[in-house]
Amino acid sequence: MAVINNLDNKVHTHLAELHAFDAASRLGSLTKAAEQLNITQPALSQKIKRLESFVGEPLFLRQNRGVKLTPTGKALFEATHTNLQSLRDIFENIEGRKSTKQVRISTDFAFAGHWLVPRLANLRNDLQGLDIQVFTSQTPNNPLTFQSDLIISLKRSPPPDTRNHILFEEEVFAICSPRFLMEYGPFENADDISDKPLLDLTASPDVGWHNWESWLEQQGVTKCPQTTAVGLSNYSLVIQAAIRDQGLALGWKGLIEEQLEQKELVIACPQSVQSDRAYCLQLREGASPHVKKVYNWIKANSIQR
Numbered sequence: 001m002a003v004i005n006n007l008d009n010k011v012h013t014h015l016a017e018l019h020a021f022d023a024a025s026r027l028g029s030l031t032k033a034a035e036q037l038n039i040t041q042p043a044l045s046q047k048i049k050r051l052e053s054f055v056g057e058p059l060f061l062r063q064n065r066g067v068k069l070t071p072t073g074k075a076l077f078e079a080t081h082t083n084l085q086s087l088r089d090i091f092e093n094i095e096g097r098k099s100t101k102q103v104r105i106s107t108d109f110a111f112a113g114h115w116l117v118p119r120l121a122n123l124r125n126d127l128q129g130l131d132i133q134v135f136t137s138q139t140p141n142n143p144l145t146f147q148s149d150l151i152i153s154l155k156r157s158p159p160p161d162t163r164n165h166i167l168f169e170e171e172v173f174a175i176c177s178p179r180f181l182m183e184y185g186p187f188e189n190a191d192d193i194s195d196k197p198l199l200d201l202t203a204s205p206d207v208g209w210h211n212w213e214s215w216l217e218q219q220g221v222t223k224c225p226q227t228t229a230v231g232l233s234n235y236s237l238v239i240q241a242a243i244r245d246q247g248l249a250l251g252w253k254g255l256i257e258e259q260l261e262q263k264e265l266v267i268a269c270p271q272s273v274q275s276d277r278a279y280c281l282q283l284r285e286g287a288s289p290h291v292k293k294v295y296n297w298i299k300a301n302s303i304q305r
Contacts (some may be wrong), residue, residue, distance in 0.1 A: 012240065016047060020033065020039075020051075021073075021080070022081055024048065025081070028066045048060065057072045058072070058073070059072060083265070103294045104135065104148040105149070105294070106147075107152035108137065108154065109136050110255055113235070114235070114255040115254060126297060130290055148284070150284070151282040153169065155278070156278075165302075170277040172272060174264065175268055176248045176266065177265060177267045178263060178265075180247070184196050187269040188269065190271050193269060197246065199246060199249040200230075201250065202233055230246070238250075256280060
């Protein structure tokens with residue numbers, strides 16, 4: 001471990017040299033690289049020499065018309081260029097958002113489709129002049145999350161603070177269309193549901209969404225459902241299938257209110273499953289004033305104030 005930490009420290013001390021090396025590698029010229037970095041050519045040459053001393057091998061072949069990468073130099077360039085470019089892109093993106101009043105919101109498909117998008121018109125009307133960007137993914141810790149100003153995710157409820165707000169706690173119901181309830185119901189408890197056509201959300205296990213097996217198990221139903229009508233990987237598809245009388249689905253509090261109010265769906269039985277998780281709104285540290293406005297707007301329009 002000490003060896004690894006020592007190597008990390010050495011790499012960190014050579015970040016400026018790596019930046020100079022990247023420029024010279026891309027441009028094929030020490031002169032052009034020095035001009036781009038706004039330093040003198042001797043200063044850039046010294047950075048390259050220090051990096052070569054650290055690596056222990058030459059990184060460039062000096063030629064009359066510039067420099068050419070050695071095999072070691074080529075390997076180092078391939079390893080460093082992508083990461084340095086990613087950093088450039090992120091910093092440019094941050095600066096661009098500051099100047100254009102852009103607000104990036106990262107969330108999952110279900111929350112975006114059933115809570116956020118239906119309210120976007122009101123959000124834009126109340127906070128005019130902002131460029132709202134919504135990015136969706138079911139994969140935790142995806143790259144878009146790290147570039148977002150606001151993150152909305154289903155996770156264990158965090159301790160309350162000024163940058164985390166619980167929108168609504170997790171509660172999951174059995175739901176179906178009124179016609180399906182008339183044909184197959186009534187359902188007094190979970191046992192009455194387990195042998196009926198079920199619509200399942202086939203999300204990745206690391207996402208942590210309930211499926212019918214876990215929901216029924218928490219209701220004390222030990223027999224595994226055998227009559228699942230279909231498995232769907234997108235929550236919006238599950239809801240659409242339920243509205244079209246194709247089976248029972250699981251409905252999350254906060255995501256199905258519109259369908260319940262419009263009588264497209266009904267709660268099939270009185271039992272529900274609650275947990276210590278919640279849909280949480282997270283504000284990035286150092287957020288701009290217009291990002292904070294969106295954060296406060298979403299808080300004010302959530303179920304749990």
